[in-house]
Amino acid sequence: MANVKCRMSNVEWRMSNKGRLRLGLAGTACAALLAVGACQRPAPQWLAYGRQCMVASDSAEASAAGLEMLEAGGNAIDAAAAVSFALGVTRPYSTGIGGGGFLIARTANGRVYVFDYRETAPAKARPDMYVRGDDGGPVAEHASRDGHLAVAVPGLVAGRRAVLEELGTLPWARTLQPAIRLARDGFLIDRHFTDAAEEALKRYRTDSSLTASCPYVYRTYLNGGELFPVGHRLRQPALAKLLEALASEGPGLMTRGRVAEAIEREMAAHGGVVRAADLRNYEVLRREPIGATYRGYDIITMPPPSSGGVAIAQTLNVLERFNLRAVRRRSQGRADHVIVEAFKHAFADRARHLADADFAPVPAALLTSKAYAGGLVIDEESAPQRPPGAYGTSQVSDDAGTSHYSIVDRWGNVVVGTETINTEFGSLAAVEEWGLVLNNEMDDFTSRPGEPNAYGLIQSDRNAPQPGKRPLSSMSPTIVLKKDKPVLMLGASGGPRIITSVLHVMINVLDYRMSLEDAMTAPRPHHQWQPDVLYFDQAPPDPLAVDLRSRGYEIADERKTGIVQAILRRLGGWAGASDPRKGGRPAGR
């Protein structure tokens, strides 16, 4: 009985696959328990259930913005636009107009569209721009992360326009309305916001020159160093003005108009290299998705310049060799060990081979093949005492930033989008008059060869900055299909932890058949090959920690993880979950 969930609303789609008998038993058992008052556990606020449609994002206001579009007759693509613009207001440290992203849409007729509006290196970028200045002199250690030189050409507005023009049904201006209201009237900041502000404040404290060069973020979001308390109503009048201008004058404002000119002025005044011509020349790219199969499911996920899709496909191919449910029955530690070893192979290959495939050869077909996965060594018994070189193939190099949303509409269109300005409040640089916070996506390039980036990732020179190139990403919007029907839509924020968090929730649901609630809250392991340390988002239970240590893992004290937004098909509708770790709320009908 322990595994029978007592919420009828939590009887999810896979039970229907197992047959009516099982559902009937679960339902009968639940009804019996209800009768004796044992079924009282209410669903947490970060879970929602809907018959027709669902929006899961990391902000309650943004999810509500998406639902507003769906209720106004819009489709999932219209909802994605409203969610995205609203996230830029309520999670200004994660994403916004100064950033970029990836979006996968699968329309009700089964067609898949992949949009890449990732930030791009400007024309003046050089492979060694964070090692040597134009004059050959040294460059500040954090120049790829803090301040104007860290900014890459934003693509978010161009992306929104391309997606809406191709697949949307509501007018452009309509999708901006919720964001305009939120920026003008304000919203109440939560704990996650204050945590992000605290992280950003550390960067200002480390480099005192940032207060002068990046005053807007310092004043508006960090309150001049005296951080706002939880519950403070934050209004952003300059950003409201920008959103209103975008609504009335159209997206061209960002690429050719007053905003593009203001970005150039800001950059030129503070040593940044993005120019109005870069914004004018920015192109949204359409890509072919990475496809994979896993135990009868079809997976659609993001190709390079994301590393996420390749890593997800590679990891699943390796794990398919194991009966994970049976391994887990023997011990959780044994199952986690197998999963973590698969992560390590994938991250070793990420480090060596992944980059923008338009600029460097990326052996994606090899890395995502079942044959390649079949040759990667994982010893189910033994401790991981092998050297780093034993992972992946060498033959062929945390994030408060980033935000993911998953959406399904009543017609069966689904959208998964991940957008980012990279680390908290991006570069900290902003165009003050427009309330426009600028990304620091240049740090996702290999900015200093051999040195780890903000996420501790080592990357190859294939991922060095070059004009027009897109920095390697971990963003992994993913759709899982069963018999051609979408059953699980998910993605995450959190740098490299995006990949392992998405995989972990997938494994929990697809292999372990957990409810979405359990899948989201289970202790989440993360390993990225280098450093050779195993992370969890919460202290693992003692027996698990002891088991994993006995297998040779060093378990870090640091508790960071990805933040997942997921929608799972269930009988008669959808379950939506906004990862409780960031305080979001899904919204559905």
Ligand code: GLY
């Ligand atoms: N900036 C985080 C990522 O793209 O992976």
